Amino acid sequence: MTNAEYWIAPRPKHPLNACIEIPGSKSLSNRYLMLAALGSRPVHIQGLLRSRDTDLMMEALRELGVTCQVEDDDSTRVCVTPASSGYPTGGKQVYCGLAGTVMRFVPALAMLADGPTRFYGDVQAQERPMRPLLDALQQLGATIVYEGQEGYLPFTIHPPRVFTGGAVDIDSSLSSQFISGLLLLGSRASEGLHIRHTGKQLPSLPHIRMTIADLREAGLHIDEDEINNQWTVSSPSSLPYPKLEETVQIEPDLSNAAPFLGAALIAGGRVGVQHWPASTTQPGGLLPDLLQTMGADVTISTDIQRTCQVTGTRIIHGLGDYDLSAAGELVPSLAALLVFADSPSRLHGVGHLRGHETNRLEALTKEIQKIGGCATEMEDGIEITPVPADKLHPAIIETYHDHRMATFGALLGLGIPGIEVVNIATTRKTLPNFVALWNQMLQLV
Ligand SMILES: O=C(O)C1=C[C@@H](OP(=O)(O)O)[C@@H](O)[C@H](O)C1
Ligand SMILES: C=C(OP(=O)(O)O)C(=O)O
Incomplete structure (x- = not known):
C-alpha cells in the first residue's frame, strides 16, 4: 500500500x-429517486446527494429505462423521468456497489420489469444479507436464481408475469431496508400489499417511517400497526402510480x-x-x-x-x-x-x-x-x-x-x-x- x-x-x-x-441525505435521495422512477411523470429533485451510493442508484435506474438528467450548472438537481412504457426494462444488470439501498430497493423495480434483472456488486457486498427480501419476492411470484451462495449477491430476479400485490411474511431483523424495499414495491400493487414482520426485533424503525412518510407524500395510503409489525400499502384507484410533487427538496x-x-x-x-x-x-x-x-x-x-x-x-x-x-x-x-x-x-x-x-x-x-x-x-x-x-x-x-x-x-x-x-x-x-x-x-x- x-x-x-x-x-x-x-x-x-x-x-x-x-x-x-x-x-443531501443518502436515504432520502435514494427513496425519492425510487419513487420518481416508480411514478408516471417527471420529478425534479433538488439537493440530491451526489456520492457513490446515489450515483449507483441513478445508474441502476438508467439501466432499467428511467432517465436521470443532471442539470449542467448544479449536479444536485436531477430530473427523473420514468420509463415511457410505465414498466422498467428487463434483461438488464444492476451494479449495487456496496449500497444497501440499491440492493434492497431496486428489486422493487425488477418485480415490475418486462424481463429478468441481474444484481451484482462489490466483493464485500456479497456478504450483506439479502435472503429475507428475496424470499418475500418469491412469495409474491418471483423466481430468484442465485449464482453463488444462496441468499446473497449476485442473483437474478425473474419477475411474475404481472404483479398485483398480495401478502408477505418477512423476518426483517437483519435490516429495515427489506421492509422499505417491499413498501416501495407496494406503491405499484393494484390490489395492495400487506407486509408482516415475523422476527423478534426490528432495527432502524425511523427508516421504515421515512419510507412510509415519503409514500404518503406520493399519494399512497399506508395502514401501519407497529405494535404487531404489520403494514398495508394501497393506492387510491385514481392513482395507480406514486405521484410525488413536481419538485422535491432533500434535507x-x-x-x-x-x-x-x-x-x-x-x-x-x-x-x-x-x-x-x-x-x-x-x-x-x-x-x-x-x-x-x-x-x-x-x-x-x-x-x-x-x-x-x-x-x-x-x-x-x-x-x-x-x-x-x-x-x-x-x-x-x-x-x-x-x-x-x-x-x-x-x-x-x-x-x-x-x-x-x-x-x-x-x-x-x-x-x-x-x-x-x-x-x-x-x-x-x-x-x-x-x-x-x-x-x-x-x-x-x-x-x-x-x-x-x-x-x-x-x-x-x-x-x-x-x-x-x-x-x-x-x-x-x-x-x-x-x-x-x-x-x-x-x-x-
Ligand atoms: O433505509 C435506509 O435508508 C437505511 C436503513 C438503515 O439500514 P439497516 O436497517 O440495515 O440498518 C441504515 O443503517 C442505512 O444506512 C440506511
Ligand atoms: C448501513 C449503511 O449503509 P447502507 O445504505 O449501504 O446499508 C450506512 O450508511 O451506515
Whole structure:
C-alpha cells in the first residue's frame, strides 16, 4: 500500500469554531429517486446527494429505462423521468456497489420489469444479507436464481408475469431496508400489499417511517400497526402510480452531520450544521438529544439558516446502557466519542451492524483495542469502557471499505496524536467531500 492511501488525521490547533453545510441525505435521495422512477411523470429533485451510493442508484435506474438528467450548472438537481412504457426494462444488470439501498430497493423495480434483472456488486457486498427480501419476492411470484451462495449477491430476479400485490411474511431483523424495499414495491400493487414482520426485533424503525412518510407524500395510503409489525400499502384507484410533487427538496444528511457535530465534544469549541430540518424522519434527528446527554450544549437557531450548533468542553459523558436500535448508523461516530468519555457505555439493539458495509461491531472493537482503548463485542452491540488518556496511542486505523469507519478514524484523530486512516476515500460512499469539509472545520484551508 502506498503512503497516499494513509490519511494523517489532522489535530485541532485550537477549540473549533466552524459552520458546515452537509450535502443531501443518502436515504432520502435514494427513496425519492425510487419513487420518481416508480411514478408516471417527471420529478425534479433538488439537493440530491451526489456520492457513490446515489450515483449507483441513478445508474441502476438508467439501466432499467428511467432517465436521470443532471442539470449542467448544479449536479444536485436531477430530473427523473420514468420509463415511457410505465414498466422498467428487463434483461438488464444492476451494479449495487456496496449500497444497501440499491440492493434492497431496486428489486422493487425488477418485480415490475418486462424481463429478468441481474444484481451484482462489490466483493464485500456479497456478504450483506439479502435472503429475507428475496424470499418475500418469491412469495409474491418471483423466481430468484442465485449464482453463488444462496441468499446473497449476485442473483437474478425473474419477475411474475404481472404483479398485483398480495401478502408477505418477512423476518426483517437483519435490516429495515427489506421492509422499505417491499413498501416501495407496494406503491405499484393494484390490489395492495400487506407486509408482516415475523422476527423478534426490528432495527432502524425511523427508516421504515421515512419510507412510509415519503409514500404518503406520493399519494399512497399506508395502514401501519407497529405494535404487531404489520403494514398495508394501497393506492387510491385514481392513482395507480406514486405521484410525488413536481419538485422535491432533500434535507441534509443528518447521519453525516454526526462526525462534525461530535468533533466539538472531542476537540472542544463549537460546530454548527446549517439547514437542520424543523422536523425529520432521519434517525440523525436524534443527535441533538444524544449529544446533549453526552455533555454538549446544543442549540438550533430559529432564523432561516436553522443552524444546529453543538458546543463541547472536551468532557464527554458515557451513555451507560443505551438502546440505539433506532439509529444504528450513528454507532461508529458515537463509539469514537465514547472512547474519550468519563464512564462506560453499552450500546444495545445494534447486532445487525454485523451485516452493514463491514461487520461494524467487530471492526470498531478491533480498532478501539488497536489504539489502547477498551471495547468488547456484545451479542446485540458493543461495550466501550474508557481508559486513562495516557493509555491511548497512535495507530493506523483500518476502514474495511466502510465510510463510517473512516469518519470514526477521523474523530479518533482529533483526540489522539498520530492517527492515520487507511483509504479515507471510502467516504465517497455518502460524502465525497469529507476531507475538504473536515479541513474546513479545523480551519486548515
Ligand atoms: O433505509 C435506509 O435508508 C437505511 C436503513 C438503515 O439500514 P439497516 O436497517 O440495515 O440498518 C441504515 O443503517 C442505512 O444506512 C440506511
Ligand atoms: C448501513 C449503511 O449503509 P447502507 O445504505 O449501504 O446499508 C450506512 O450508511 O451506515
